[in-house]
Amino acid sequence: MSLRETLVDFQSFNANLERNAEAVQESAQTEAKKLSPEDAMNQARLVAGFNNAIGKLKEEDKGGGVMSSAENAIGSRIQSALVDAALTQPGLGAKLAPAVADALEVKFDNFDVLGWMGTGFRLLFPPTPFPFRDANPDAEAVGDSIRVAMFSDWGSGLYGAPVMSKKIASDPNYQLALHLGDVYYSGTEGEMKSRFSQMYPKPAGAVGRALNGNHEMYSGGTPYIKAVEAELGQKSSCFAWQNTHWLLVGLDTSYKDATTGNDDHNLNDRQVTWLNGLLAKAGSRKVVLFSHHQPFSQLDKQGPKLVAKIEPILKSGRIHSWFWGHEHRCAIYDAHPEWGVKGRCVGHGGFPGFRDTFAGSPGGNSLTWKSLGTKKSDQGAFLAPPAQVLDGPNEFIKDGPPERYSPHGYVTLEFKGDQLREIYHNANGDVIEDPGNL
Secondary structure (H helix, E strand, O other), X not given: OOHHHEEEOHHHHHHXXXXXXXXXXXXXXXXXXXXXXXXXXXXXXXXXXXHHHHHHHHHHOOOOOOOOOOOOHHXXXXXXXXXXXXXXXXXXXXXXXXXXXXXXXXXXXXOOHHHHHHHHHHHHOOOOOOOOOOOOOOOEEOOXXXXXXXXXXOEOOOOHHHHHHHHHHOOOOOOEEEEOOOEOOOOOHHHHHHHHHOOOOOOOOOEEEEOOOHHHHOOOOHHHHHHHHHHHOOOOOOEXXXXXXXXXXXXXXXXXXXXXOEOOOOOOHHHHHHHHHHHHOOOOOEEEEEEOOOOOOOOOOOOHHHHHHOHHHHHXXXXXXXXXXXXOOEEEEEEOXXXXXXXXXXXXXXXXXXXXXXXXXXXXXXXXXXXXXXXXXXXXXXXXXXXXXXXXXXXXXXXXXHHHEOOOEEEEEEEEOOEEEEEEEEXXXXXXXXEEEO
């Protein structure tokens, strides 16, 4: 069994920690002193960081042999390291057991957690981020009639992800294949190889591109940037294409560098300058943005820092539509009342996301679209436009009732002259929604 099919059983790992709670905390204090021998305050921060990461993983744990991960850098690196330890260090006492979806799960019932602590504690320090690479100031040329296969949060290597990969790769009529980011658990070199490079769909003659996700940056992003350059010929984490009628721009909203103060769910200033330069040369072309993170959301966090960086552009009405991932769901938004932007969340590519609970909806065994009205804050401020959210079971996850997880799928974008048509597919490639021109 390869890394791609190997999952962390966090329940057994956490149980191991709790059985040895006193010894684990003593070991944590010892390792913290080794890493910061003269700084008691930093020692306390290191221990607190470890405990917080474990708490975040516990909150997100799904159990039952299904992938789970937290939006937490340290926790995600711990998960990656535990899989690596199980596959490469059998002396630590981890074992593999069958899980759902033809996967194996690492069990930690007899894991030498104290022996692992020395290595595991070093995961508290963020890896050095890859040096940010500026994109070409000029957009690449593409034809006036092109088809784009678009998918996001696909890098689990399991469930609907390999199914849609094969389906997309078998379609010779795609000219572009675009991933909007996230390779799990933390975008390590091994994970990028097994859950990205070896699986990336390559329709005959098509160009591939992949955005940077927060999970890739949890390992500093170096494995990501190396993989996209080697596999896709992509030299930057942001990129642009254009034809006679359209300008398509992929933004890196995940790049994080503590030395410059740049955080994720944001844009660095160099990208803002680049985007403004592209727009200045775009003439009357319609503009489509792609990113990993969302500018707004009905069911998740908003993106105030991201929006603030390009608010003048948004208010100018230059952006026709914006596609993003990050949230593990599919949502079609009405046009933004101020910007006119038509937003789309397509983060349902391969991570097992729990189904949302909608008012008046008990859930069911068929795919449906749930209507949500304008979202406002508790103080009445506008947050997000009305939306249609895809609801239904996930046929590829056999953990308990089928209605537990939301469906996986991808989107086809068809550009023909000045028209853009969007088509929504399930993971098998069947059309589940064809709203027509966007």
